[in-house]
Amino acid sequence: MNDHVRDLASVRDATERLLSAAAALDNAAVTQQSRLPGWSRGHVLAHVALNADALINVLAGRPMYASAETRDADIERDAPRPLDTQLADIRASAARFQEAGARPADWSRTVTLRNGVTDSASRVPFRRWIEVELHHVDLGIGYELEDLPQEFTEREIGFLAERFAGHPDVPPTRLTDGTHAWRTGRGTEGTPEVTVTGPAPALLGWLAGRREGTGLTVDGDLLPALPPL
Numbered sequence: 001m002n003d004h005v006r007d008l009a010s011v012r013d014a015t016e017r018l019l020s021a022a023a024a025l026d027n028a029a030v031t032q033q034s035r036l037p038g039w040s041r042g043h044v045l046a047h048v049a050l051n052a053d054a055l056i057n058v059l060a061g062r063p064m065y066a067s068a069e070t071r072d073a074d075i076e077r078d079a080p081r082p083l084d085t086q087l088a089d090i091r092a093s094a095a096r097f098q099e100a101g102a103r104p105a106d107w108s109r110t111v112t113l114r115n116g117v118t119d120s121a122s123r124v125p126f127r128r129w130i131e132v133e134l135h136h137v138d139l140g141i142g143y144e145l146e147d148l149p150q151e152f153t154e155r156e157i158g159f160l161a162e163r164f165a166g167h168p169d170v171p172p173t174r175l176t177d178g179t180h181a182w183r184t185g186r187g188t189e190g191t192p193e194v195t196v197t198g199p200a201p202a203l204l205g206w207l208a209g210r211r212e213g214t215g216l217t218v219d220g221d222l223l224p225a226l227p228p229l
Contacts, residue, residue, distance in 0.1 A: 002107075002120065002122040002123045002125075002126060003122075004101065004107050004121075004122045004123075004124070004125045004126075007125035007126045007128075007129055008098060008101045008102075008125045010125075010129050010149070010151075010152070011094075011097070011098075011125055011128050011129045011132060012094070012098060014129055014132040014133050014136070014152075015090070015091075015094045015132050017136065017143070018048070018090070018132055018135075018136040018139075018143075019087055019090060019091060021136065021139075021141055021142065021143055022045065022083070022086075022087060022139065022141065023083075023087060024141075025041070025083055025141065026083060027082050027083050029041060029083075029141075030042045030045065030081075030082070030083050030086060031080070034138050034139055034140055035137070035138045035139070035140045035210070036138050039079075039138075040079055041139050041140070041141075042078075042079035042080055042081065042086065043075055043076075043079040044135050044138050044139055045079075045086040045087075045089075045090060045139075046074075046075050046077075046078035046079045046081070046086065046089075047075050047131075047135065048090055048131060048132060048135050049078070049086070049089040049090045049092075049093045050071070050074055050075060050078070050093070051128070051131045052090075052093035052094055052096065052097040052128065053093050053096065053097075054071075055097060055124055055127065055128050056096055056097055056100045058111050058112070058113055058124055059100050059101070059105070059111065059121060059124055060100070061111070063112075064112075064113050064114050065114065068114075097128060101124075101125055105121065106121070107120070107121045107122040108120060108121070108122065109121050111124065113127075126155065126159070129152060130156060130159070133148055133149075133152055133156075134156075134208060134210070137210065138210075144201075145201035145202075145204055145205050145210065145211075146199075146201045148201065148204070150200070153200045153201060153204050154180060154200060156204055156207075156208070157175065157180075157182055157200060157203050157204050157207060158182055160184075160204070160207040160208060160229075161175060161182040161183065161184040161207065162184070163229070164184045164185060164207075164226060164227070165183070165184050165185065166185075166186060167184075167185065167186055167227060168186050169186075169225075169227060170184060170185040170186055170224050170226060170227070171185050171186065171192075171193040171194050171221065171224055172185040172186060172187040172190070172191075172192045172193045172194070173185040173192055173193070173194045173195070173196060173224055174192040174194070174195045174196070175195075175196050175197075175203055175207075176195065176196075176197050177197075177198065177199060177200040177203060178197065180200075185224070192220070193220055193221060194218060194219070194220040194221045194222075194223075194224060195218070195219040195220055196216055196217070196218055196223065196224075197216065197217050197218075197219070198215050198216035198217060199215060202214065202215035202216050203216065206223070206226070207226065208229070209226070209228070209229055
């Protein structure tokens with residue numbers, strides 16, 4: 001079971017970490033390239049703010065975004081804003097998300113996200129936690145995958161392993177950090193074709209498309225090529 005109350009608290013803490021770290025930037029740094037191709041740090045900050053309201057829409061049963069084009073246009077519109085405006089927007093939208101999460105609701109209900117993806121409402125706070133933590137790393141301001149909370153890293157590996165489970169282009173794969181193990185790929189029964197071993201942050205970086213597999217060892221074949229998230 002997902003504990004949405006606990007995850008909402010984790011989202012709040014992660015947001016404060018991001019805001020505190022980003023407050024040390026200046027307006028020039030906001031315009032500089034982030035770790036995401038084609039996005040400045042301003043794009044990342046704008047997206048973090050807009051995503052909170054998008055997930056409020058999900059919880060309310062509305063479309064997450066009016067359209068893919070509108071989502072992209074809104075990020076482009078907001079990316080050039082000065083730092084103080086960016087941070088104020090993130091703080092305000094984060095507060096709205098917390099308020100939405102505090103309302104009495106059926107957290108077992110199914111909700112619809114982008115591209116027709118469905119999930120339990122109870123996992124929406126964790127999805128927001130993902131956005132805040134990974135995009136904090138994407139800013140490239142000293143917060144690394146190794147700095148992520150251990151609970152988050154392990155859960156996100158499981159989340160992404162589940163996302164790629166059954167994918168026809170990913171071979172049956174076992175992932176392990178030496179303590180925990182996950183299965184993914186087109187077949188999760190029987191003997192895996194590939195075993196990928198490494199520290200949990202390295203596994204997460206590869207699964208999330210943030211790293212190319214540095215620090216991982218592969219038994220059985222080459223490191224699988226993962227489809228885009």
